[in-house]
Amino acid sequence: MATPSSPFAFLGDLFNRVGERLQPPPWVVHEIQHRAVLFLNHVLQQEPEAQQRLIRQQGNVVRFQWRFITMQLVATPAGLLDLAPEGATADLTLTVMQDSPFDIVRSGLRGDKPEVQIVGDVQLAAEVNWLVDHVRWDVEDDLARLIGDVPAHAIGNGARRVVGALRQFVGDRAGRAASSAGRE
Template identity: 30%
Template sequence: MISSTTSAALNHLLARETWARDKLVKHAGKVAFFDAGVTGVRLKVAADGMVQAATADEPANVRIRIKLSDLPLILQHREHAFSYVQIDGDADFANTISQLADTLRWEAEEDLSRLVGDVAAVRVMGGVRAAVETARSTQQKLAENVAEYFLDEKPLLVRPQTVEDFSAEVARLRDDVERLAKRIEKLKGSR
C-alpha cells in the first residue's frame, strides 16, 4: 500500500522530468528498499524510468535505512538527507537516488493552477508559504520565550556561560585552598 502510494507520487514528479527518467532507465529492473524500521517502501525501476511497487520477494539492490527520529532533519535539510541514512548495496544506484532526492521538487503551484487557474494558484501558494513562515517564526519565538523564562524568571536551566564561570571560580578556589594549605604547612614546619 505505502509502496504503491509512494510510486504514484514519484511517478507524478518523474513524468515532468525527462532527465530524471533517463538517469533511472540505466537502473531498470533494480529494486530500492527504503527501510524505516517499522515500515518500509520497496520500489522497482521500470524500463521507462518510472517506478513501481516491488514485491517483498524481489531482492533489493540497494537498502537505505532511515531512522524515523531523523525524518524531521531530513525534511529540513534535503541537500544533506543522505548523511542521515545508512546505505548498503549498489553504490551507483544509491548515488542516482541521492541525486534525484536533491533535485526533484514538487511544483504544487503548477498542479494547483490546473484546478483553480494561474492567478489563484499563485495567491493560494503565497498564502500557504506565509502561513508556514508565520508558524515557523511563532515556534521559534515560543522556544526563545520558554528558554528565557526557565533561565531568568524561574531558573530551572543555567546558561552555558554561567556554568563555565562557576567552574572557573571553583577551580580558582580549589587552587587558593591548596596554596593556603601549603603555606600553613610551611608555617607549622618553621616553628
Template identity: 30%
Template structure:
C-alpha cells in the same frame, strides 16, 4: 484495503506523477532502469522495494535479491548523495548498506529531487493566477510565522538572562570558562612544582 498496499500505491503513484511532470527526473530514471533497491525504514519498521523500469514500481513484498539494500531513518536519505557521508553514516550506525554504493547515491538524489511543484498542480485545477496567489500567500504566512517564532525565542532568551536572571548571559559564561581554564593551568603548574620538590626530598 490493507495498510501496506495502500502505502505502496500512494508512494508509487506520487513518484511516477512527479517524474512524468519533470523531464530531468525522467532522464535520471533511465539510469536506474533494470535495478531493484530495497529500503527498510526504521521509524516504521517497514521495507519498501523500488523496481525501476519505464516507471517506478513500489512493492511491499519482494522475493528476489535486490541490487542494493538500505536500512535507515528517512531523515538520513538526503545525506546519501555524498559518498563521504555514507562512510560516516555507517560508522555512526545510522545506515546499513549492502550492495552498490553508487546506486544508493543515484536513488537518494532522485528521491530528493522528487519534490512536487504545488503551484503547477494547483494551476491545473484553479488556473495560473489563483494558484500563484494561493502559493504566494502560503509562503508569506510561513515566513511571518517563522519570523514571529524567532522574535519570541529571542524575547524569551532576554527574559531568562536579563529580567529573571535564570541563565547567565553568554559573556558571563565565556568569562567563567576562561577562569576555569586559568585555574586548571595554575593547578597543573603547582602539581609539577610539588612533584619536583618531592623528587628532591
C-alpha cells in the same frame, strides 16, 4: 531534541507504542504503497532528466526502511518506479536512522535530510541522492490545473510564507537550544 518534559516526548512515545501494537492489514499497506508509487511517478514525469537517470538503473531494486515501515521500488524501462516483486533482493537499502517522526519533520523544516544508513550499490545510491536533491513536486502547477493560475499562485504564496515562518521558528529554537547547551 525533545526533552522528557516536552509534549513532543510524550507524543513520540505514544507514536512508538501505537506503531508497535497496531499494524495495518497487508492490503492497506499495499494500497498505500501503490498510491505512493503513483504520486512519485507523477512527480518524475515532470522531470525528464530524472526519468533518463532511472532508465539507466532499470531493474535495480531500492529498499526504503524506517522503523516498522518498509517499501521496495524497482526502476522500470520507462524511467519510472514500480513496487518490486515479492521476495526481490534489494540492490540498495536506505534506512532512516531517526526514530522520531517529529525529529524528521523538524529536520525537513530546517532543510536538512534525515540521517540515512546506506548499504549496497554506490552508483544507484548516487542516482537516488540526485533525485532527492533535484526533483521537486510543483504543487502550484498541479493546483493551477484544478482552480486556475491566480488562485493557485495566491495559495502557493501563502504556503511559502507559512513554511518560511515554520523554518524560522525551528531555526530560532535550534539556535537557542545550541546556545543554552554551550553555556552548560
